[in-house]
Amino acid sequence: MESFGQKVRKLRETKGLYLRQLAAILEIDQALLSKIERNERRAQRKQVEKIAQFFDVPQHELITSWLSDKVFYQIKDEEFAMDVLKEAEAKIKYGISE
Amino acid sequence: MESFGQKVRKLRETKGLYLRQLAAILEIDQALLSKIERNERRAQRKQVEKIAQFFDVPQHELITSWLSDKVFYQIKDEEFAMDVLKEAEAKIKYGISE
DNA sequence: CTTACATTTGACTAAAATAGTCAAGTCAAA
DNA sequence: TTTGACTTGACTATTTTAGTCAAATGTAAG
Numbered sequence: 001m002e003s004f005g006q007k008v009r010k011l012r013e014t015k016g017l018y019l020r021q022l023a024a025i026l027e028i029d030q031a032l033l034s035k036i037e038r039n040e041r042r043a044q045r046k047q048v049e050k051i052a053q054f055f056d057v058p059q060h061e062l063i064t065s066w067l068s069d070k071v072f073y074q075i076k077d078e079e080f081a082m083d084v085l086k087e088a089e090a091k092i093k094y095g096i097s098e
Numbered sequence: 099m100e101s102f103g104q105k106v107r108k109l110r111e112t113k114g115l116y117l118r119q120l121a122a123i124l125e126i127d128q129a130l131l132s133k134i135e136r137n138e139r140r141a142q143r144k145q146v147e148k149i150a151q152f153f154d155v156p157q158h159e160l161i162t163s164w165l166s167d168k169v170f171y172q173i174k175d176e177e178f179a180m181d182v183l184k185e186a187e188a189k190i191k192y193g194i195s196e
Numbered sequence: 197c198t199t200a201c202a203t204t205t206g207a208c209t210a211a212a213a214t215a216g217t218c219a220a221g222t223c224a225a226a
Numbered sequence: 227t228t229t230g231a232c233t234t235g236a237c238t239a240t241t242t243t244a245g246t247c248a249a250a251t252g253t254a255a256g
Contacts, residue, residue, distance in 0.1 A: 001185075001188050001189050001192050001194055006194075018230090018231065019232065020231080020232090028215095028216075029217055030231090031216085031218080031232090031233075032215075032217080034231095034232060034234090035215095035216095035234095038233085039194075040233095040234095041214080041215065042214080042215080043215095044215080060177070064181050064185060065185065067176060067182045068181075068182045068183075068185035068186040068189060069194075070172070071169055071172065071183070071186040072186050074165075074172075075169070075186075075190075076189075076190065078161075078165060079158070080158055080161070080162050081190050082190060084162050084165045084166045084169060085166075085169070085186055085190065087099075087162060087163065087166035088169040088170050088173075090099050091099050091101075091166060091167070091170040091174075092170065092173075092174065092179050092180055092183065093180075094099050095099065096099055096100070096101045096104075096137075096167075116201095116202065117202070118202080118203095126244095126245075127246055127247080128202090128203080129203090129204075129205085129246070129247080130244075130246080132204060132205090133205095133244095133245090136204085138204095138205095139243080141244095142244080
């Protein structure tokens with residue numbers, strides 16, 4: 001399974017770009033991009049969108065990867081992480097009754 | 099499907115307690131407890147633990163409810179919310195390769 | 197009607213979490 | 227041993243979120 005950061009790195013390297021170059025395109029510091037690629041910082045939605053656009057990859061693909069990373073890092077150390085996800089699924093499917 | 103807040107309200111009402119009373123036990127403002135029960139504010143982990151203890155309900159039950167709420171509110175408006183959860187599951191199951 | 201009391205609301209502040217920067221540090225290749 | 231890509235760490239800025247207080251709402255009783 002590949003993290004969002006790994007996806008970005010792959011895309012960047014496939015195009016033979018340096019951190020510095022992609023960072024410039026995204027208008028962020030290259031140190032930040034480095035951290036994003038190594039999952040040490042989370043990207044912003046706008047940045048994800050720019051990346052998808054630039055590499056011409058479907059937005060929903062990257063957005064999904066990025067969001068699932070966020071969820072993952074939020075609960076990865078929880079003993080019942082899997083139950084949490086199952087319950088979240090049910091809430092999405094059937095909603096929360098008000 | 100029941101939200102964390104609803105669970106707490108039920109527990110409280112079952113014991114015939116007022117917001118004010120439970121709030122005192124949790125050492126928070128009753129306005130905050132009111133908001134938590136209506137999912138307008140998220141509780142803190144410590145508070146969740148106290149609630150479980152006080153009402154003598156298994157911690158993991160409330161913690162799971164509370165965490166799944168957090169996940170739910172984070173992605174509920176996403177078009178691909180379900181895919182996000184599935185991918186998060188995969189990341190939990192198989193990990194993210196470093 | 198009006199008092200009494202539980203709960204909600206809204207606007208605000210405090211605190212915590214997270215994004216972002218800069219300068220120095222690795223590390224490999226030339 | 228210099229150069230260039232990337233990483234690291236400590237710091238700051240920004241955003242998000244928790245929390246408070248005082249006033250408002252609703253409702254049941256007197």
